[in-house]
Amino acid sequence: MFQGPKTLKALNYEPFPFDPATIDAVVLTHAHIDHSGLLPKLVRGGFRGPIFATPPTRDLCAVMLADAAELQAMDVENLNRRNERRGLPVVTPIYGPADVAATLRLFETAKLRQPVAVAPGVEACFWPAGHLLGAASVELVLASASDTTRVMFSGDVGALAQHLLPAPDGPSPTQHVVLESTYGDRERPALEPGRRRDILTEELRQARAAGGPLLLPVFAIGRAQELLLDLLVIMESNPDLAGEIFLDSPLAIEATDVFLKRGWNPDSQSNPYLPLQHAERIHELLRPQESDTLDRLRGWHVILAGSGMCDGGRIRRHLKRLLWRKETTVLMTGHQAVGTLGRVLVEGQDLVRIQGQDVRVRANIRSIDAYSGHADATGLVQWLLDRAPTGTIFLNHGEPDGLAGLARRLEAASLPTNRIITPALDESYGLGADEVQAAAASRPRLPQGAAGRQDWHNRRAGFLGLLNDVLQEISDDDARTRLLAELTRQVKVARRQTTVDGAAATTVTLP
Numbered sequence: 001m002f003q004g005p006k007t008l009k010a011l012n013y014e015p016f017p018f019d020p021a022t023i024d025a026v027v028l029t030h031a032h033i034d035h036s037g038l039l040p041k042l043v044r045g046g047f048r049g050p051i052f053a054t055p056p057t058r059d060l061c062a063v064m065l066a067d068a069a070e071l072q073a074m075d076v077e078n079l080n081r082r083n084e085r086r087g088l089p090v091v092t093p094i095y096g097p098a099d100v101a102a103t104l105r106l107f108e109t110a111k112l113r114q115p116v117a118v119a120p121g122v123e124a125c126f127w128p129a130g131h132l133l134g135a136a137s138v139e140l141v142l143a144s145a146s147d148t149t150r151v152m153f154s155g156d157v158g159a160l161a162q163h164l165l166p167a168p169d170g171p172s173p174t175q176h177v178v179l180e181s182t183y184g185d186r187e188r189p190a191l192e193p194g195r196r197r198d199i200l201t202e203e204l205r206q207a208r209a210a211g212g213p214l215l216l217p218v219f220a221i222g223r224a225q226e227l228l229l230d231l232l233v234i235m236e237s238n239p240d241l242a243g244e245i246f247l248d249s250p251l252a253i254e255a256t257d258v259f260l261k262r263g264w265n266p267d268s269q270s271n272p273y274l275p276l277q278h279a280e281r282i283h284e285l286l287r288p289q290e291s292d293t294l295d296r297l298r299g300w301h302v303i304l305a306g307s308g309m310c311d312g313g314r315i316r317r318h319l320k321r322l323l324w325r326k327e328t329t330v331l332m333t334g335h336q337a338v339g340t341l342g343r344v345l346v347e348g349q350d351l352v353r354i355q356g357q358d359v360r361v362r363a364n365i366r367s368i369d370a371y372s373g374h375a376d377a378t379g380l381v382q383w384l385l386d387r388a389p390t391g392t393i394f395l396n397h398g399e400p401d402g403l404a405g406l407a408r409r410l411e412a413a414s415l416p417t418n419r420i421i422t423p424a425l426d427e428s429y430g431l432g433a434d435e436v437q438a439a440a441a442s443r444p445r446l447p448q449g450a451a452g453r454q455d456w457h458n459r460r461a462g463f464l465g466l467l468n469d470v471l472q473e474i475s476d477d478d479a480r481t482r483l484l485a486e487l488t489r490q491v492k493v494a495r496r497q498t499t500v501d502g503a504a505a506t507t508v509t510l511p
Contacts, residue, residue, distance in 0.1 A: 001037025001068075003311060005339025011445055012038065012094050017426050021046030024119040028053040029155030030135035031060035031221060037068055040099035043106065050108045052118050054126055056134025056262040058107045060221055063254040065100045067220075069093070071312055082356050112136065130158025130168040131373050132222045133259055137170050147433040150175040156182070156397070157375040157383050163193055164226065164272050166265060168375070173388035176431055179380065181398030182335060185405025188369055188376040196370045197230050203331055203366060204234060204241045204302075210364055212327030213301050217315045217342060219308035220252035222373055223334055225259050225273055227304060232279055246294060248285045248305040248314050295321060308334045310341035320354050328363035333371040338399055351465030358464070381409050389415075392436045394429075395422045 002011045020042045028036060028051055039051065039061075053061070072093040080090040110116045115125045121143045126136035138153045152174040158165060191199075207214040218224040224247065235242040247253060256276055263273040276282070285291050291314055294303060306313040319341070322328040336343035344352055350361045375383060384393065393410065395403050403422050410420055421436070423429070425446055428439040467487075474480050 004337040025049040026051040031057045040095035040103045043103045044099045051106045054134040055109045059258045067251040127170040128166040129155045131156040152177045154179045160379045175391040177389045178394045181402045181406040182374045183376045184402040199370045207329035215330045216304045218304045220306040224252040243300045245282045245302045253284045324360045326362045332367040
């Protein structure tokens with residue numbers, strides 16, 4: 001499922017660039033919605049094959065996909081109300097509950113390190129990825145009459161120094177590798193659990209001193225559970241920071257049950273999530289009416305709500321309610337993709353648009369990089385070198401800086417440049433045991449680089465914020481009128497010069 005600017009998310013509503021009915025099988029690395037979120041659309045489009053995944057991934061998908069269908073229904077309903085008022089066409093959800101139910105019936109589970117036949121001539125083996133409960137890297141073995149080709153998909157690789165999940169692992173040597181690059185351009189210090197809690201403790205201390213609540217946008221699967229565990233320890237050890245914790249995410253609440261059921265870590269011989277089972281300080285808010293009661297709260301408390309990039313879910317309602325208050329602290333604890341509301345807030349924009357409403361940002365916007373479920377650049381390079389690849393390395397799952405940064409690091413690690421490929425969206429390659437051949441290019445669904453920059457929706461919100469500020473700063477009403485008149489004139493010029501396909505023929509320079 002595409003995430004980021006509206007231009008990118010619009011691809012979720014477009015047809016697949018292939019016929020879903022021709023797909024033999026799906027092999028799923030893990031449950032996060034950017035990996036699993038379009039499976040019901042695939043089924044709606046005619047896919048009827050098996051979906052192979054680990055048991056925790058199947059269980060997490062059961063709650064995630066149902067939640068995704070519900071969120072789509074709510075978001076589309078709100079959007080259509082606005083569209084009807086504006087005279088714009090209405091849209092339909094990408095899929096619904098019936099599609100989710102049909103999808104879940106196709107799941108077949110596979111055990112780690114045990115090969116399973118997924119299609120004629122294709123065998124898959126799942127290896128622990130250390131990224132999320134049930135997350136795996138997948139080795140595909142493709143046999144033909146003439147040779148055997150092995151392709152290793154990293155999935156999302158977890159940080160090498162972490163304690164809740166099994167350490168990343170995989171076969172060696174491998175042939176072709178498809179490697180994620182989320183943090184391919186940056187390094188992070190390896191943080192032991194105690195050091196990570198120290199960082200979070202300081203953030204809690206500053207948030208409490210500000211006099212208001214701490215709002216934590218969280219990824220409901222994995223990040224929410226990690227933060228809850230650390231919040232409990234911190235508040236137990238620091239009575240001055242103790243307060244009520246509200247988990248305002250039905251998805252995170254249901255997912256926590258899966259973590260309690262499936263969270264056994266063979267490396268530590270324990271289930272580290274058990275403290276969440278009967279934590280009196282944590283209040284789980286399942287129904288929207290329960291979420292509404294938080295409107296009346298003042299003073300110190302902590303709210304965790306999804307989504308982690310602020311691009312959907314209940315977090316947007318809390319942001320509309322709290323962003324304009326100086327005593328509020330909003331703490332980002334994970335990657336914020338370009339164009340998401342979370343990224344816009346981190347970058348310091350002081351006016352944002354949420355569900356069609358402009359909201360002034362006066363809250364304290366904070367960000368820490370201590371809870372990422374992804375390996376950094378050093379970890380990705382090390383994971384790849386441990387696999388000892390003999391063929392081509394495809395870099396994916398990253399913004400342009402991450403992809404380019406990881407490519408440079410792999411070249412510095414003495415991997416030949418001609419073995420490193422960074423494909424664009426919808427490019428395809430034919431793989432053999434000893435060769436790789438690019439297929440004929442299809443018509444791109446996105447302009448080159450579009451996924452790594454803000455789109456016009458983001459820029460419009462930023463421009464309107466700037467315009468409002470300038471109009472407030474100007475003390476003369478006549479000067480305000482002249483500015484608005486000149487802007488109006490240039491916009492009308494741009495409209496007249498717009499070409500038939502909607503692209504502006506000239507660049508409009510504003511005074």
